[in-house]
Amino acid sequence: MSEHQTLKDHFREARIFRHRVLFIAAFMVLMFLVLFGQFYNLQVLHHSNYVTQSERNRIHVRPLPPTRGLIYDRNGQLLADNRPSYTLNIIKESVDDLEQSLDLVAELIEVSDLDREKFYRRLSQRRRPYESVPLRYRLSEEEIARIAVNEYRLPGVEVEAQLVRYYPLADLYSHSVGYVGRINERELTSFTEEEYQQYAGTYTIGKIGLERQYETQLLGEVGYQNVETNARGRVLRVVDQIDPKPGENLHLYLDSEVQKAGLAAMEGRRGAIVAIEVDTGGVVAMVSSPSYNPNLFVTGISHTDYNALTQSRDLPLFNRAIQGEYPPGSTVKPMIALGGLYYQVIDPSLSMYDRGYYQLEGEERRYRDWKRGGHGQVNMRTAIRESCDTYYYELAFRMGIDRLHTFGSFFGLGRPTGIDIPSERSGNWPSREWKRRARGLPWFPGDTLNVGIGQGDVLATPLQLAAMTATIANRGRWVTPRLVQEQPVEARPSALQDVPDGQWDFIIGAMEDVVHHPRGTAHRAGVGLQFRMAGKSGTAQVVGIAQDEKYDSDKLAERHRDHALFVGFAPADDPQIAVAVIVENGEGGSSEGAPVVRKVIEAYLHQQSLLAAASADVASSGGDDVRR
Numbered sequence: 001m002s003e004h005q006t007l008k009d010h011f012r013e014a015r016i017f018r019h020r021v022l023f024i025a026a027f028m029v030l031m032f033l034v035l036f037g038q039f040y041n042l043q044v045l046h047h048s049n050y051v052t053q054s055e056r057n058r059i060h061v062r063p064l065p066p067t068r069g070l071i072y073d074r075n076g077q078l079l080a081d082n083r084p085s086y087t088l089n090i091i092k093e094s095v096d097d098l099e100q101s102l103d104l105v106a107e108l109i110e111v112s113d114l115d116r117e118k119f120y121r122r123l124s125q126r127r128r129p130y131e132s133v134p135l136r137y138r139l140s141e142e143e144i145a146r147i148a149v150n151e152y153r154l155p156g157v158e159v160e161a162q163l164v165r166y167y168p169l170a171d172l173y174s175h176s177v178g179y180v181g182r183i184n185e186r187e188l189t190s191f192t193e194e195e196y197q198q199y200a201g202t203y204t205i206g207k208i209g210l211e212r213q214y215e216t217q218l219l220g221e222v223g224y225q226n227v228e229t230n231a232r233g234r235v236l237r238v239v240d241q242i243d244p245k246p247g248e249n250l251h252l253y254l255d256s257e258v259q260k261a262g263l264a265a266m267e268g269r270r271g272a273i274v275a276i277e278v279d280t281g282g283v284v285a286m287v288s289s290p291s292y293n294p295n296l297f298v299t300g301i302s303h304t305d306y307n308a309l310t311q312s313r314d315l316p317l318f319n320r321a322i323q324g325e326y327p328p329g330s331t332v333k334p335m336i337a338l339g340g341l342y343y344q345v346i347d348p349s350l351s352m353y354d355r356g357y358y359q360l361e362g363e364e365r366r367y368r369d370w371k372r373g374g375h376g377q378v379n380m381r382t383a384i385r386e387s388c389d390t391y392y393y394e395l396a397f398r399m400g401i402d403r404l405h406t407f408g409s410f411f412g413l414g415r416p417t418g419i420d421i422p423s424e425r426s427g428n429w430p431s432r433e434w435k436r437r438a439r440g441l442p443w444f445p446g447d448t449l450n451v452g453i454g455q456g457d458v459l460a461t462p463l464q465l466a467a468m469t470a471t472i473a474n475r476g477r478w479v480t481p482r483l484v485q486e487q488p489v490e491a492r493p494s495a496l497q498d499v500p501d502g503q504w505d506f507i508i509g510a511m512e513d514v515v516h517h518p519r520g521t522a523h524r525a526g527v528g529l530q531f532r533m534a535g536k537s538g539t540a541q542v543v544g545i546a547q548d549e550k551y552d553s554d555k556l557a558e559r560h561r562d563h564a565l566f567v568g569f570a571p572a573d574d575p576q577i578a579v580a581v582i583v584e585n586g587e588g589g590s591s592e593g594a595p596v597v598r599k600v601i602e603a604y605l606h607q608q609s610l611l612a613a614a615s616a617d618v619a620s621s622g623g624d625d626v627r628r
Contacts, residue, residue, distance in 0.1 A: 062227055063131070063201030066220025067163055069247030071177055071210065074284070074485070075607075077256045079177050080211070082163035085299075086139040088147065089132035092123060094156030101157060102135075108150055109143040111136060118182075118300060122203075125188050132158065134203060137299040165204065165298045171291035172259055175319040176283075176421065176483060178209020179294035181301075198222060204298065208319075210250065210483060213421050220247035251485045253282030261603035262287040265596040270584040272320035274466035274481075275600050278575045280489055281470070281479035283419070284604060285579075286463075288320040322424040325459040326582055329538030329589065330387045331567045332408070332454040334507050335468060336395060337380055339407035341503045345398040348380040348506055358393035360445055367393050367449050370539065384510035385520050387537060389453050396452025401443055404451055405431040410494045411468040412478065413460055418490070419481040428459040454538060465580035469567040471496070472511075473534075473575035475504045508534050512572050515594070522566065525594035531605065534575075535568030535597065537589030540582075561585040566593030570601045577604045 071080035088105070095101050102119075105111055119135045139147075139159060147159050165180045167173070183205045191199065199205070200222050206212035223244030228237050262273040266289040275285035290312075296305050309317055318324070340346040356374035357366040369375070369389040375382070383391035396404060408414065414429025428434070430451060432443040450456025460468075463481060471478050476496030479489060511534035515526035521537045540563040564586030569578040579597045586592035 060227055062225050064223035064225055064241070064244045065162075065201040066222055066244035067246040068165060068180070068220065069218040069249045071218075071250045071252065073252050073254045073256045073259075074282075075255065075257075078168055079173050079252070079254075079256075081166045081168055083166040084161055085137060085164040086144055087134050087160050087162050088136040088139055088143075089134050089158050089160050090119070091132050091156040091158070096155065101154060104150075104153060105135065105147075105157060108146045109136065109139070114302070121185070122182075125183075125185055131201070132160065137164070167294050169256065170293045170295065172256065172263065173254065174209075174291050174294040175288040175321065176209055176254065176286045177294070178211040178213075179207055179297045180204040180211050181207045181297045182299070207297065208423070209421060210252075214250060214484065218247040218250070221245035252483050253277060253280070253284055253485055254286065254483060255284045255604065255607055257607050258285045258600060258603045259287060261285075262596070262600045263289065263291075265599040266583070269586065270314055270320075271582045271586070272324055272462040273579065273581045273596065273600060274321050274462045275577055275579045275604065276466045276470045276481055278470050278473045278569065278578055279479075281481050282485070283481050283483050284577065285600060286321045286483070288318070288324075290314050290316045292316040319423065320462065320582070320584075322419065322421065322461055322463050324582070325425055325427050325461055326563055326565070327456075327458055327540035328454040328460040328465055329540040329563075329565055330389075330454060331465055331536050331538035331565050331580070331589075332413075332458070332460075332468070333387065333392055334384055334472060334511055334536050335408065335411055336392060336399070336404065336452060337384055337510070338472075338499065338503060338507045339399060339403065340380070340395050341506070342407065342499055343399060343403050345403075346380070346395055351377050351379045352391060352394060354378050354388055354390040356390070358390045358449070360397070360449075363446075365446070367446070381506070381510045381513065382519075384507070384536070385513040385517055387514075387521050392452040393449045396448050397445065399448075399452075401430075401432060401448045401451065404448065405429060410476075410478075410496050411471050412464055413458075413468065417463055417467045417481050419463060420483055420487055424463065425461055427461050427464050428457055430457040455541065462580045462582050465565070465567050466578055469569055469580055470575075470578035472504075472507065473569040473578050475499070475501070508572060511536055511568075515568070522590040522594040525590065525598050529598070531570050532572040533568050533570040533598070533601065534572040535566060535594060537594060538565035538567075539563070539587065539589050540565060542585065558585055562587045564589045564592040566590070566597050568594070568597045568601070570605070576608070577601055 068082055070078060070082070073079055088109070090098075090101065092098060102111070102116060115136055119133060122133050144159055147154065147157070167177065167179065182203060183199065187205060198219065198221070202219070202222070206215040206218065211218065221244060223242045225241035226239040228239055258275060262275070262285045266273070266287065269289060271289055273285055273287040274283065276283055292309055341348060354369060354374035354376060356372055357368045359366055367389075370387065374390060375386055375388045378386070378388045378391050380391070382388065408429045414427055416424045416426050430447070435441055435443050435447070435457070447456060451458055467478075467481055476494065476499055478492040478494055478496070480492065482490075512532055514520040514537065515522050515529070515533045515535050517523060520526070522535055526533065542560050542562060562585070564583040565581065566589045567578070567580045569575045579600050581593045581596045581600075583592045583596065
């Protein structure tokens, strides 16, 4: 061995080895502690959080839409129903290629370009994750079968049974009951967070009529269910569920038999009818003619059908009963005559001579009577019975516009009646202030004369005229018209309650003469009546006629002819129902309007007699039936 060869140091190598082993052991212990700490963090500290995230991968919340409340007429006839319908829905989050899935569906069933357009529009609206979006409604059994057979090829596509609104009587109540339609983008963006929660899983909302007015009550409360799904989004099981609360049902004063009688009496003509129960204010008939089928709007109306409705000259979508504003013509004369008695500006026995026209002192213009040559000697009773314009020119001049305006306001003219249906218009019962504000002009005496015969700037809806007539029948007691029975009766006090009974007797008696006196303007409508009816005819000009020109309907286009109006109530000695009717371009209020009012009243009284007979039968046999 060389003297320079270094001897191996076993002690040093052993020390280095021990140090290395200790370092590696310490490092492994440290790594184990870090790993243990991470496990502790995941399994203990954040256990619930990660469990929830894991559950969300397979557990989804699905809204359960409530069943919409039903609507019935006063006899239990169903006016708004819910019918099952099968809908093809798509859950976007469960679809790999949406466009490809739509193409595949289109190969199996009919999917129009409009269906796709509406689908993408709904898809862009605010919605919850995994909330289904409808593509097609009202699937047939064959279409359902095709989808079912190809289910394995259609992840995220499902057929769901839904209740869809249906109106059994179609166009009979389209303007009053209204309809529901798809929730559009404007409505959705206007929702509060609470409203958005309420409509989860619901695709329709009340658009017009009672469906809109009572949307909150009819809608109900949404429910929810937690469902377990597989990787393809298919529901495996329901974990738990909160049932939805169905909407409230509505029971109306509307009577389908009276409504049918009114619509039939219109014979397809343009116009409106409103019939009000005198005691309660319940509207038993509200007809606007022509009408339309509201079922077209429920799941989305086609462009063809919608254009046909909106472009029609007859305006079927227009609710003439509450939105049509017409000159009331002579239908306001009994009310104005009562005002003359109330303010003591005229004696009912005062007689004046009608030459066929009226002139203000110092003016050349002649305000003509509807009857050329005049009525001769007339007093208040004959002026109402024969609708003498000249008498009312003088009466209006004596009252003045200020008292005319105040008294007409007592009967609800010039303001909404407050009926429980949206979009009611207020008409116009003019005053000095109104003309100065609307036209920037002062009031003239000639304006007052026009108001005295319900012309000029005077406008009223058929509902307002029915409410006015009901107030006369009620001898000054104003009752707010209403459609839903659950709403309380609202009687409004007014100065009319100070009108003496004798004055009411006089006016109502004169209105009876209109129908039952041989010289009454509507005496033909009273022939054969089994009860006494009080009424007043009216004619409203559509186009102006020169002062010395005679009205000739043959020279006028049909839509330029006068409107025919009539208001009435019955029985005269115990009023139960008040009716107002307008037949657009019907010309004669007595010849065209009065027969319609008669048929409506007869239908109502017939229904009341049937109900009374049924109640008597139940009372006589009810005890035995109950025991059995």
